[in-house]
Amino acid sequence: MGTFTSEAAAALTAAEAVCGPFELEEINNRRGSAVWKASGPQGVASIKLGTGDAAEVTAREAAVLDQLPEYTVTVGRFADGVWYVTPWQAGPSTWDVFRSVRKGVGGKAEALAAAVGLCRAVEDLHEAGWVHGDLQPQHGIHTEQGVRLLDFAWSRPLGTTPWTTFDGTMIHLTAPELAARIINGPQPVETTQTADVYALAGTLWTGVTGTWPLDYETAGLGRGTPLDVLRKAIAHRAVPLSTTMPWPSLQARLRHVLLAAPDDRPTAAELTRLVKAADA
Incomplete structure (x- = not known):
């Protein structure tokens, strides 16, 4: 230390x-x-x-x-x-709340409530006119007062761009259209609410399975693949979604979000309702 x-x-x-x-x-x-x-x-x-x-x-x-x-x-x-x-935001992260689900020892009711809470936190942020820009399993904290989001370094109010260059955040949760804009420019690339929803669905998928939503092995992209190669494959939708489905009711809804074109992707409010309807 x-x-x-x-x-x-x-x-x-x-x-x-x-x-x-x-x-x-x-x-x-x-x-x-x-x-x-x-x-x-x-x-x-x-x-x-x-x-x-x-x-x-x-x-x-x-x-x-x-x-x-x-x-x-x-x-x-x-x-x-x-x-x-x-x-300090006291409480477990979304990743932590889903631990029992990943281990296959129950906990789905608690995890589903946490998933709804996370979706609502993003919904509230979006309705207030903001983009988060870096949603990940560790960036939602489930406190006694509700879910608090963390890591706002790439957040922005709609209509503003407070940086000159954006090269992306967590590659494995980057929406294809955002990956394409990072590759093709022009800079500054803007984070978007639709890309947030993609990352939100990917965050919940990762919480369930313990792995990223995309099946890199099937695409021939093993460990150590350069970041620019991963980004290009994601931008071209050349990496299939994982077929690991331990929680089909929830993951089918997340799969719909991850496969949808940006204009067809649900809003955070719509995803909240979709997740809430899943079986625990």
């Missing part, structure tokens, strides 16, 4: 305002972005530091959090970086 930089001491002061005297734990640190958890008698806070290229991304994410009513954030700058502090 690393050492918290003294240059961002103001972030610790902001965290103490949330938590009181706290203990600090590093959660992750990669590619210039570090997340720390501050735990104290008054609460728990997340401290995110971005340096180098990650500084702009961190600042952008803080700006999104500041505009969403369910979140509070304090932000500042240090040396070559940006920090922000926000209350």
